[in-house]
Amino acid sequence: MIAVMDEPDLNLLIALDVLLAQGSVTGAARKMGLSASAMSRTLTRLRKATGDPLLVRAGRSLVLTPRAISLRAQVEGLVQGARTVLAPQPGTIDPASIERTFTIRGSEGFVAMFAAPLVARIAAVAPLVRLRFAPKPEKDAEPLRVGEIDLEIGVVGAYAPELRQRLLFRDRFVGAVRSGHPLLSGPITPARYAACRHVVASRRGVFTGPVDAALGALGLRRETMVVVPGFSDALRIARQSDLIALVPGSCFRAEDAALVGLSTFPLPVPTPEITISALWHPRMEADPAHRWLRETVIALCRHQDTDRSPPLVE
Numbered sequence: 001m002i003a004v005m006d007e008p009d010l011n012l013l014i015a016l017d018v019l020l021a022q023g024s025v026t027g028a029a030r031k032m033g034l035s036a037s038a039m040s041r042t043l044t045r046l047r048k049a050t051g052d053p054l055l056v057r058a059g060r061s062l063v064l065t066p067r068a069i070s071l072r073a074q075v076e077g078l079v080q081g082a083r084t085v086l087a088p089q090p091g092t093i094d095p096a097s098i099e100r101t102f103t104i105r106g107s108e109g110f111v112a113m114f115a116a117p118l119v120a121r122i123a124a125v126a127p128l129v130r131l132r133f134a135p136k137p138e139k140d141a142e143p144l145r146v147g148e149i150d151l152e153i154g155v156v157g158a159y160a161p162e163l164r165q166r167l168l169f170r171d172r173f174v175g176a177v178r179s180g181h182p183l184l185s186g187p188i189t190p191a192r193y194a195a196c197r198h199v200v201a202s203r204r205g206v207f208t209g210p211v212d213a214a215l216g217a218l219g220l221r222r223e224t225m226v227v228v229p230g231f232s233d234a235l236r237i238a239r240q241s242d243l244i245a246l247v248p249g250s251c252f253r254a255e256d257a258a259l260v261g262l263s264t265f266p267l268p269v270p271t272p273e274i275t276i277s278a279l280w281h282p283r284m285e286a287d288p289a290h291r292w293l294r295e296t297v298i299a300l301c302r303h304q305d306t307d308r309s310p311p312l313v314e
Contacts, residue, residue: 010082012049015042017079019055020072024062093288095126102293105134105143106153108230109251110276118300126292138203144281151294152279163279166294168301169250171274173211174264176238176245176252181263183244190268194220199243201234202227211246214269235262248274276301 015032019039022028029039047053052067064072106114111133122129134149141163143149156165175193177183183196194215200207207224215222228234231247238245239261252264278297284290 099128101130102150103132104151105149165277171248174249194222198224199226201231210271
């Protein structure tokens with residue numbers, strides 16, 4: 001039969017650390033706010049636990065045994081390490097000291113608009129940080145729960161309620177057409193908009209959405225000819241045809257070469273506002289490096305959102 005050893009009382013480590021530092025039962029008792037008799041009883045327990053007298057009398061004072069002297073630095077390190085483990089993490093961190101790979105999952109549009117400036121900003125202040133942008137085939141909180149994803153960019157309502165969130169920006173859908181498109185020759189009314197042919201982006205491959213519901217309320221129906229996986233695909237088709245693309249306004253930045261030859265216009269029917277947020281799991285809430293990452297992403301997105309001025313055709 002295997003004997004089960006009693007677990008050591010780790011509280012004795014703190015008393016041992018003080019006793020070895022003070023070299024005195026009276027001084028250790030005063031340091032710990034205990035009576036001399038209580039500290040003496042603790043020393044007895046320590047002697048039993050270590051198998052060594054630790055402090056022995058030499059005249060009118062006590063001196064450390066060789067074993068006690070050899071333990072002093074080790075015990076001090078253990079106690080200090082325990083205090084560090086049990087103390088709150090610092091609220092700030094030097095970005096240059098972060099050596100870590102972060103995985104961010106966002107839509108194709110988010111990566112197209114924000115990846116390059118985010119990489120530039122992080123490289124300037126945190127050269128040891130690496131970024132991985134993961135594809136977003138579906139809305140699923142499990143990768144955040146298990147740590148496969150550090151930060152998710154998306155619409156809050158589609159995710160698990162326990163996730164933390166911060167607003168990045170608000171967006172609306174706009175129409176996009178090639179320069180010289182016949183629709184731009186006059187007022188863009190619901191009837192003229194619906195009479196054109198359309199290309200839409202949908203990861204699920206659906207042909208209809210909120211725009212179709214708004215047109216239906218007016219007794220109108222648009223003809224969607226093409227469904228593609230991403231907004232950039234829809235924009236490429238619109239630039240080379242007479243099809244109208246439906247994309248978020250955030251897809252447009254005046255300096256993007258890929259958007260040359262395209263114009264946008266406000267939709268002639270009301271559609272819901274899109275709220276884009278950063279989401280993360282609660283277990284990462286207090287992590288200083290993760291806090292730095294998400295604050296960097298939030299600041300960048302809000303700055304870019306303020307500066308963005310897509311060429312709208314009124």
